[in-house]
Amino acid sequence: MADSTDRTASSKQEEFHNYRERIKCSPEEEARSEKQHFWNVINAFKYYRTHVHERVNRAERHFRCLPDHHQKLLPNFLPNLSKLRYCIDRNQEVLQAIVHNCIHMFENMEYGEDSFLKEDPRKVRPASTFDMDKLKSTIKQFVRDWSEAGKAERDTCYKPLIDEIQRLFPPDQCDVSQIRVLVPGAGLGRLAWEIAHRGYSCQGNEWSFFMLFSSNFVLNRCDEENTLTLYPWIHQFSNNKMSSDQTRPVVFPDVNPQSLPEDSDFSMVAGDFQEVYTDPDIWDCVATCFFIDTAHNVLDYIETIWNILKPGGVWMNLGPLLYHYENMANELSIELSYEDIKAAILKYGFELELERDSVSSTYTENDRSMLKYLYDSVFFIVRKPVDQLINGDQTPKDGQMEDSLYTGNTEGKKT
Numbered sequence: 001m002a003d004s005t006d007r008t009a010s011s012k013q014e015e016f017h018n019y020r021e022r023i024k025c026s027p028e029e030e031a032r033s034e035k036q037h038f039w040n041v042i043n044a045f046k047y048y049r050t051h052v053h054e055r056v057n058r059a060e061r062h063f064r065c066l067p068d069h070h071q072k073l074l075p076n077f078l079p080n081l082s083k084l085r086y087c088i089d090r091n092q093e094v095l096q097a098i099v100h101n102c103i104h105m106f107e108n109m110e111y112g113e114d115s116f117l118k119e120d121p122r123k124v125r126p127a128s129t130f131d132m133d134k135l136k137s138t139i140k141q142f143v144r145d146w147s148e149a150g151k152a153e154r155d156t157c158y159k160p161l162i163d164e165i166q167r168l169f170p171p172d173q174c175d176v177s178q179i180r181v182l183v184p185g186a187g188l189g190r191l192a193w194e195i196a197h198r199g200y201s202c203q204g205n206e207w208s209f210f211m212l213f214s215s216n217f218v219l220n221r222c223d224e225e226n227t228l229t230l231y232p233w234i235h236q237f238s239n240n241k242m243s244s245d246q247t248r249p250v251v252f253p254d255v256n257p258q259s260l261p262e263d264s265d266f267s268m269v270a271g272d273f274q275e276v277y278t279d280p281d282i283w284d285c286v287a288t289c290f291f292i293d294t295a296h297n298v299l300d301y302i303e304t305i306w307n308i309l310k311p312g313g314v315w316m317n318l319g320p321l322l323y324h325y326e327n328m329a330n331e332l333s334i335e336l337s338y339e340d341i342k343a344a345i346l347k348y349g350f351e352l353e354l355e356r357d358s359v360s361s362t363y364t365e366n367d368r369s370m371l372k373y374l375y376d377s378v379f380f381i382v383r384k385p386v387d388q389l390i391n392g393d394q395t396p397k398d399g400q401m402e403d404s405l406y407t408g409n410t411e412g413k414k415t
């Protein structure tokens with residue numbers, strides 16, 4: 001007779017066996033939760049100031065608990081907190097500008113109004129720690145993608161991909177405007193923008209509202225270099241060598257995002273990569289950067305990429321395997337080694353063209369911090385053969401046939 005542990009195990013198994021179906025609910029429910037999520041993210045942008053001021057107030061309270069003679073040893077402590085408060089308010093101004101009018105950002109989705117804000121649109125409710133952490137990461141993402149300070153990082157992450165696109169589709173040997181490149185999980189859009197800037201037809205895809213609001217702001221509403229300022233490191237209270245490191249500004253954008261060639265074909269599409277991209281044989285190149293580990297099951301991503309690439313098309317990938325769902329309760333997470341991923345890719349029928357298994361790369365690094373993470377990333381290029389020997393399952397899954405609720409080109413993008 002099975003004991004209760006067995007029963008739990010088998011019901012869990014069932015749940016995850018149908019994980020694609022598990023996340024589906026009725027279209028009405030899905031639309032409702034999508035709208036709620038949209039408003040929660042906007043609320044998080046507005047709650048930022050209160051949240052971070054509370055953190056600084058805590059630092060002040062703790063300081064004031066110190067004996068007088070200790071406080072006197074630290075004459076710069078309170079002035080630094082005042083600087084932090086100034087920086088928080090400046091960050092809030094930028095965040096406010098980012099979410100200004102973003103209700104009209106999506107072409108094919110109406111988000112109505114937040115029931116909480118009905119009486120007073122200026123009202124802000126406390127946001128979750130999870131959302132505030134996402135917002136702080138988004139602020140750091142501006143450094144990676146749109147500042148001079150992020151150039152070194154972009155050179156390690158984006159440049160290898162861009163160089164290979166130019167090698168495989170040389171501008172002097174083909175009409176690059178006819179080469180269709182897709183960048184799934186595009187973040188704030190710099191990689192996709194750089195590819196479009198070189199004349200390729202390029203589409204970025206992203207599903208996080210934090211990223212979508214922010215990329216929409218830079219790509220569509222910024223048109224002058226280095227005119228905006230963020231203070232991305234103020235949330236870091238540990239590992240600062242100098243107090244002023246915490247409050248140093250970063251200006252952006254380091255390029256004019258409107259400086260794409262006249263006839264360029266650049267778009268950003270919102271939605272889940274697997275749900276949006278179901279049409280087969282469309283793309284000449286799929287470029288993934290720090291993306292494949294965002295999957296519940298990376299094999300789903302491989303399958304989608306195989307399906308959407310034209311025969312003869314290439315998939316290039318650079319990044320680590322820091323599985324996003326690994327530590328999330330009730331979320332399916334298949335953590336594969338690179339060795340296993342590579343074997344699966346080859347079994348699909350992809351042909352390996354290039355492999356570098358040790359590419360040092362950073363992600364939103366604070367270059368003055370006493371703690372830094374260095375990823376030993378893999379970089380590979382595989383090709384879907386012109387004559388396909390199909391080993392993988394190419395049948396579109398039910399879950400991939402549904403349109404994403406917030407799929408759509410974002411405002412004013414060149415398409």
Ligand SMILES: C[S@@+](CC[C@H](N)C(=O)[O-])C[C@H]1O[C@@H](n2cnc3c(N)ncnc32)[C@H](O)[C@@H]1O
Pocket residue numbers: 144157184185186187188205206207208211271272273274289290291294295
């Ligand atoms: C680690 S970030 C990398 C962003 C960007 N490629 C870069 O290198 O800066 C992964 C991005 O993928 C996005 N993402 C995760 N799952 C996605 C999905 N299923 N469809 C589209 N985007 C997704 C996340 O919102 C996040 O912006």
